[in-house]
Amino acid sequence: MRVLVIGASGFIGSAVTRALAARGDVQVRAGMRNPGRASFDSSVEIRQLDSNDKTMLAAAISDVTHVVDCVMGSAATMTGTSANLAAAARSSGLRRVVTLSSCAVYGSAQGYVDEATPLCEPSDDYAAAKVECERILLDAGGHGLSSVILRPSCVYGPGSQQWTVRIAKMLIARRLGDLGQAGEGTANLVAVDDLVSAILAGLELPGEGTDIFNISNASPGTWNAYLMAFARMLGAIPVRRIPSWQLRLDGKLAAPPLKVAQILRDRLKLTGVQIADPITPSMLRLFAHQVQFGSHKADRLSSFHRTPLQEGLASAALWFKEHFV
């Protein structure tokens, strides 16, 4: 098996690349825009790759059998990658594409949601782009491209900025904690190692055509339970009960200036400047949202495993403390 990982310098892409390299029986090509950032085993071939560049992508996949698409970026980058991939695949010997979509495609659906649930109106640009990427691959499936589309829920664990670093900092600053009623939404989470195991299984899933899988924990608890257990492991105790007025102030008043400051910092490339993450309105919506992403179908992915939450949080907390405290 010769595998190209697109977006190999990212959080999930790098984890997949490492896992593939560790197998020993796979030739791994790590495609990334900025090869300087790579630190992989010497067996991994590093390839400078802009997946929005059609010719470059076609060249990169011309001699591989499998592709893992972990591109994260603007809507145009993600849909552009899918389109280029679908086009290039037609004239190559590609056997399988595994692509990372997201449970965000379900929009604001409530209750129990699995792969059979029809998609409703996407709630933001990111979700709309993911829906479009899926559509492109489904179309390509009609022309012989075999792909496995994975829809992970919130990916946490070592390396996760969103669901480990950001949350840990907020817990330590007592901006998050026991949210009471505001935290009763369902915490659909997946440990990064588990997602990687699903991606690897997706590469080798027998069969043709396009298949879609939700990748999430089997019996999710509430966000409160997740926040409190994580706070405890981080030593951010006693956990504070966050009054709703504080959440509202943080989400409505502090969030916009923080967001602007972050954008400015990134534009001006002031990498050393620390700016707290905002508690966004969408985060607050998520914490209260009652939806369970059913992932029974993922049990068909042979090597997919589910790390118990306590175990996953423990390793996330350990990693966070090593790198940030």
Next chain:
Amino acid sequence: MIDTAKTLPSGTILDADICIVGAGAAGIALALQFADTDKTVLLIESGDVAENPEIQALYEGSVVDPALHSPADRYRQRVFGGTTTIWGGRCIPFDPIDFDLRAWIDNSGWPIEYAEVAGYYPAANALCEAGDCDYDARSALGAPMRPMIEGFHSSHFNADSLERFSCPTNFAARYGHRLSASRNIRVLLNANCTEIVANNRGDHVDHIILRTLSGGHFEARARKFILAMGGLEIPRILLASNRVHPRGIGNGHDLVGRYYMCHIAGTIGDVRFSVPKEQVWHGYENAWDGVYCRRRLALTPETQRALQVGNVVMRLHHPRLVDPGHQTGILSAIYLAKPLISYEYAKRLYGPDPVGLGDYLRHVLNVVSQPIRTARFLADWAWRRTLAVRKFPSIIIASTANRYSLDVHAEQIPNPESRVSLAETRDPLGLPRIAIDWRYTAADIDTVATALRLLKQDFAAWGGGTLEYDEDEVEAAMLREGAYGGHHIGTARMGRTAEEGVVDRDCRVFGIDNLYIAGSAVFPTSSQANPTLTIVAMALRLADHLRHRFAPSTIAAGVTAQEHE
């Protein structure tokens, strides 16, 4: 779904699998257990979302001795959420000995094992938001907890026994959204149950009658009815429903309304420590999840057995607030804030004795002479209590003089002469009002006197402190504010047989196949513990029982055979 009866056409007949009357701690805890199941639940609530004096007035009644018991419409709230809208949040499980048949206490003993209720305490703790179900100071915090009195050990008292605090959680505010999101639950506000109507044979509830203050009149039909209206209202509705049962429903043996218990409580004594004051700690510590925990001195079950007394706990307490002699600015500030404090909380804080102008001015002097300490306390109070959701539970002031009083909370023994009955007058909906004749016994006082005597001896033997109090004043001190408010226990007690109790071990009214009671009315004994945690645990237990009765196997076996067993 949350609805109001105000807009319901008069004459409507409502129908559900389960009809619960009263949306307080018990009713809401019970209804939540059926959220998103295939059982339809009707949760009937007299109150509205906000308090309304006209609805609250339906609780008015008479009290035989107003010095001994607060007015019938105080210490309970007729509003969505019930009395949890004003409760203090102190959570304590009952003790195993409370369930035992104790030969020295008449009418003691529960017909169920302690373990049958204890199994529900963890889930009840979670609903009350009181954290982990660990009430032992040696393990609860996950870290060593400060001792109450360093170096003091007594074989008569357990100082590792904790109380934990709910936020305090207002059950309607906290869980209303779950009730409203659940498709199979319908909460009906502004609906007053005024009668339980049995069939002609008197062995089955056919329907209940509901009325609104604006003249609306409805019926609710259900397979199971659960009364969860609080310990004073449950006997009232049972006694008033006398259409088929002339003495009232469940009252064939004249037990309804009898054995009425609150708690015996008060502050007493002068404790002076000679050990350094850093070695004495009567405040709170937070468990990992933020829950406030505090130690108490609990009379051990062995001592209770050996000395044949009831259950009792004591806490170290600040000196009496009303006496400016404590010279503490903070305490005086709290005294001066009296007009801002609600009746329910003012009663125990200040007591009934008036304060003269001279003492009033001395309080003012105390405040102005310690401005910084007082201001710091008030700022802290604003942050940790007023602005917080998980509220700092009570006023804790470390004594500069190393002097404290004792705050006592003791079991009352079950006494048939202490009772709630129907008065001659009626409320605007036509329901007879209640008459409260609360009594205490010499045995109740003896429990407290014994505990005080033991503590005094134990302090003397230890040598690090002394307890002074007047033995002849114990009774007066425990009755200064009358019966402990808000705990309404025993008025529809659980028994092995209909001769012994109003409800059976499943909380079902004897002789009626589909009427159940949730709440402290069913407790045969009162314990040292505040009742709500156990009310919630018992409601969860009742939910399991009902689920079991509804289980498919039951239906397959024939509903009628089962229901009329």
